[in-house]
Amino acid sequence: MDQDGFILQIRHISKSFPGVKALDDISINIRPGTVHALMGENGAGKSTLMKCLFGIYVPDSGEIILDGKPEHFNTSRQALDAGISMIHQELLSIPYRSVMENLWLGRYPKRGAGPFKFVDHKRMYRDTVNLFEKLNLDIDPRIWVMKLSVSKTQSLEIAKAVSYNAKIIIMDEPTSSLTEREVSSLFEIIRRLRGEGVAIIYISHKIEEILSISDDVSILRDGRHVGTYEAGTLTTDLIIKYMVGRDLSNRFPPRDNVPGKVLLKVDSLTSPRKDSFRDVSFSVRRGEIFGIGGLVGAQRTELVEALFGLRSVESGHIYIDGEEVTIKNPAQAKAHKMALLTEERRATGIIPMLSIKANMLLANLKRYIGPLGLINEKRGEEDTQKNIHALQVKTPSAKNKIRDLSGGNQQKVLFARWLLTQPDILILDEPTRGIDVSAKYDIYTIIIDLAKQGKSIIMISSEMPELLGISDRIMVMCAGRVTGILEGREADQEKIMRLAAQFM
Ligand SMILES: Nc1ncnc2c1ncn2[C@@H]1O[C@H](COP(=O)(O)OP(=O)(O)OP(=O)(O)O)[C@@H](O)[C@H]1O
Ligand SMILES: [Mg+2]
Incomplete structure (x- = not known):
């Protein structure tokens, strides 16, 4: 001292x-x-x-x-x-x-x-x-x-x-x-x-x-x-x-999406691992924001990774638009217009030594290759700038390496990457982790906009206010099982907690 x-x-x-x-x-x-x-x-x-x-x-x-x-x-x-x-x-x-x-x-x-x-x-x-x-x-x-x-x-x-x-x-x-x-x-x-x-x-x-x-x-x-x-x-x-630097009285934008017909249906999905998810059934409608709550360890990440073909399943069925589909790897999931934003950006997300632009365009390269195999630089540049602006990524240039961005800004680039694939079913695993309050608001606005365009959004979140703030319905899991599905309007922190700790 x-x-x-x-x-x-x-x-x-x-x-x-x-x-x-x-x-x-x-x-x-x-x-x-x-x-x-x-x-x-x-x-x-x-x-x-x-x-x-x-x-x-x-x-x-x-x-x-x-x-x-x-x-x-x-x-x-x-x-x-x-x-x-x-x-x-x-x-x-x-x-x-x-x-x-x-x-x-x-x-x-x-x-x-x-x-x-x-x-x-x-x-x-x-x-x-x-x-x-x-x-x-x-x-x-x-x-x-x-x-x-x-x-x-x-x-x-x-x-x-x-x-x-x-x-x-x-x-x-x-x-x-x-x-x-x-x-x-x-x-x-x-x-x-x-x-x-x-x-x-x-x-x-x-x-x-x-x-x-x-x-x-x-x-x-x-x-x-x-x-x-x-x-x-x-x-x-x-x-x-x-x-x-100003008051932020509303932490959530108004939710004016209107859920329509069922797009994704999951029936009794079960992991081959004994300690993972079992018998999970739910459906998500077009234009719906479907929250998944639970404590860390509830096997939510494992579940969505299986949906996206990153993990194998022992039994169960997945239907998209009423038709049964097989998803054994992420390429098949992408072909069904699904996208997954993962929880751990360092391990499964960013490529540190590449630029912000490359990291953003990565999941969607086809879009930038013209009929003669030529790269459409202009379109890539436009898409990058648009997203940097929409998500307020803080950087002097899209050419900077992604590893030089602050943690929260890296997360925004990943978010943009999946937006650019224009998925019908967007799965978000802890989308606002490490993101500050005002940028969270921007991300919620984008999620609600996507729902308004008729996309189905599945969002895992451990932040109770966020689940309650933007979900139409909330599925709660505990120890790999579904313990309840609540209507957003009826849900509150206590109900979610009770379901999240059902077997404890
Ligand atoms: N090695 C670097 N090269 C270039 N710019 C950098 C580097 N490290 C940080 N920056 C820039 O400096 C600024 C501050 O970044 P910093 O990582 O300190 O933010 P932070 O407050 O920790 O944010 P977060 O909450 O997102 O982690 C940002 O604009 C970032 O892009
Ligand atoms: Mg930081």
Whole structure:
């Protein structure tokens, strides 16, 4: 701590990328033993600021005072050695290595001496078990990371950040894919660390979460620092106002789509896996927004992946427009004019080194090839610009690599990719995950517009207000079974929760 009582002072930090001033003279002070939330719209500069603290980016100007001492990090290693660790927004683990190897990467325990030093696997295993016990995590240290669910992978990142015994832990959207239970155990860990004097810098788009866990809240807008507030003095509306720069009184656009005839019918679909979905039956009408609710682990993702031909089914039937169809792979699903926006953009979505434009046009290349096999550049450019504009993707140019976009803006590009395939049945798995409040509104508007054009929309969401806000009907699942289908008008949070936890 310095004489002002701060563990960390961020002073006048600025950082530009070609065409973007990502950070403009940011100064924020962090107190030890507190949770300091960082909020702002997609592309506001949150991750960039954290990467400056963690030695991934070198700021153009400004300084960092840690424990009263100016620090200049050129690598993450230096930041870690100085007592700062970070959980990244995107999952960075190496899939084909074990959990424990990922955890201790670059710092394996060794035994022996001199040239006869070996990795001490026994100790590595023991250390891992001890750490997981302390954190209340149920993961086998020996299995490959690729076998873990998204939520377990995220828990592993959290364990890794904690294992460095840092004074400051940066958490960039740590809960975006955790189950409810995992979120509450993360909050327990956070409270314990805070009690030990650790400062946590916490980034999230979930306002309720921020209000419940944080002590101070700093808000960024367009690379500038709007202000730092005591959490106790804030409300949801105030936070939105500071983030967006105006009041956003309606969080959902009016829903004026009119459902028509049944387009998709699913009858007793059952997974070959015992612990997955069973006997799932439902139908979705043209022009209908069909929500699927449930807790993480309800097998909703597995269900829609099976519908889209990414997973096999043991039995059951799928009908489109009254005719039975066979969907054994995504190509067949696409031929039936289905599209699926997946939950985990890093693993199944974006191609990081390609441009925004390429990522957007990818699922639909046929549309851009003319009769002589020539590429219709103009049409590709037009479609790209139109969608960048409609979804307000924040970028200086469509030629930029998608990996340089902020997390939420990457999600918008993926959304555009599937829109361009002009599907009849659009399946969305957590479409607004990591997306800020005002961009969410834009996405809801687009979903409702598509429904008005007669498309069928299936939307998995763990955000109750969102399910209730835009669904015509809501199917709730628990442990792989359908526990109820509610009319949107009759549904409320309590009814959904009761069905979601039916077998628990
Ligand atoms: N490596 C990079 N190259 C070019 N531009 C970048 C790079 N990293 C970030 N940017 C740009 O800087 C701005 C801030 O991005 P940043 O990732 O910090 O936003 P964020 O607040 O974390 O948003 P989100 O909530 O979507 O994660 C964005 O306009 C982004 O496109
Ligand atoms: Mg970010």
